[in-house]
Structures are given as structure tokens and as C-alpha cells.
Amino acid sequence: MLPFLKVLARNLRQGPSTDPFPFAPTYTPARFRGRAELDAEQCILCGICRHVCAAGAIQFRAAEDGSGMEFRVWHNSCTYCGLCAHYCPTKAIRMTNDWHLSHKGEDMYSFAETKFVKLGQCAECGATIQPRPAAIVEKLGARYPERFMLCPKCKRETLANHAASRKVIRVEEAR
Template sequence: MFKALLNALKNLFSAPATLNYPFVSSPKHQGARGLILFDEPKCVWCLKCEEVCPPGAIRFTQDRESYAYTYHYNPYLCIYCAECVRACPDKAQALSQCSELSRPTSDPFMNDAWFALEKEAEDSKEAVKELKKAKKTEETPQP
């Protein structure tokens, strides 16, 4: 009881345990989990990251003419689990995790835009598949 009283008195004059946050930045641990960074030249377009991402924060759309993929990332959906980084093939290493930033710097997607993009990602891949099929049947001579 007396010890507690003594502690209380001591605490009255000691510095606060909390940080003066906006003016003092909070300490960061090495290897803290943040945003996923994408290095496009390294990508081999295997789409493994899209497949494993639990919340579906990575989507690829495909161009209907050149068949080229485009990478899209929604930082608001991302849970920073880095499953995509582990799924990325060893040869490519196109994805990495940023340990400084967990907050998106720009505002690229609002919800509706992302929903439209999710649909586009599925539709475009489906469309390209159809196109390729059609082309193949055109090329092979009919018996």
C-alpha cells in the first residue's frame, strides 16, 4: 500500500509514457510491414501474386489488342501480409515490402473505381482468352 502511494507520487513528477505524436514520430522496428512495392521491369507476369492475395488487393488487367498486362494495387485493401512477396518467383523478385510507409501517399482508387477495375480485370482476361481461341480456330484449316 505504501509502496503504491510512493509510486503514485513518483509518477506525478515523471515524464509521460506517451509520445507527443504528431511532433515526435513513433519508433519503427526494422522489418515492420508496410505497402507493397512493384518493380515493373522485373515482372515476369506469372500472375501468382494475384492468385494468392487474400483480400484481392492486386489485380491485373489485360489489353485486348497487345495482350499486355497492367498491374493494379489497392493500398486500402492490402493487409500487408506479404503473401504476394513470398509467391513472387525467385528469378523475378518484382514485389517487395516497404517498411517505412503503411499509408498510401496518393489516392488512386475510391471504392467504385476499384470495383469497376476488379470487373475489368476479369472481363479483359476472359475477352483475351476468347480472342486467342477465335484466332486459333481461324488459323487451323477446317477439315
């Protein structure tokens, strides 16, 4: 008779089987994709993150004084797909497991994360270049670090001078 009473009694003995969220902190899995976060020290302003963002949530704006770029992620537009973090060559963007992104409706147009990424300077002429994080200089510019910190124009001149000097040495060796 009334088999649901057995099920009800068993469920009352076992207790809740769902998350205790509104009343207690909930468990967040380690690989949960929450909001995107930028490490401005690692960013090289390549723009790949902006290019792969299907929602158009990532924007770059130049600073008025020309000293850098402002990186902005609009959390209202972000779909938390993680493509920006996946394609970032320096791993400057990562997806946090922070999912507490609720806000008032009136804050809709100001709910964004903004970071400032400072531009680098050419070691020879002082022109502005893309940022060169120390870890990237150590990894990629280990052989010729002085060339790695040059603007394209100075790098071409340095390489042309280097090639010309090697050509002169080979011509002298041939004589």
C-alpha cells in the same frame, strides 16, 4: 496513505513511455509490413501474387494496345500479409515499411497503386511474350540466352532443329 501518489510522482519524473506519434515522428521497425510495392523491371507477369492474395487486392489488366499489363494493388483490400512478396519468384514485389495509408472516404475507390509492366518480344518472330528482366536472363538464360528470348512456338522449332542436327551428327559418327 495514498500509494498512488508515489506512482504518479515516479511516472511524472520518468516522462512518457509510449510513442510520441501524433506530436513527433515514430519509430518503424525494419521488418514492418506496410504497403506492397512492385518493381516493374523485375516482374515477369506470372500471376502468382494475384493467386495467393487472399483479399483479392492484386489485379492485372491488359493494356488496350497490347503492349503490356497494368498491375494494381488496392490498399483498401490489402491485409498486408506479405504472401505476394514471399511467393514472387523474381522478388519484384516487396513490402515497404510505409504505413501512412490514411485517406478520405471519398477516395476509397481510387486508393490503389498502379504500375505498368511492358511485355517482351520474341527474338525470332516478334510475337509478344512474358517480360524477361535482364537479371533473369543472366541467371537462367546464361547458357542459351538466344533461346530464352523466344516464344514457345519458336523455342520448340529451335529445339527440334537442334535435336535433329545432333541426331544427324550421331548417325554420321556411327558410320
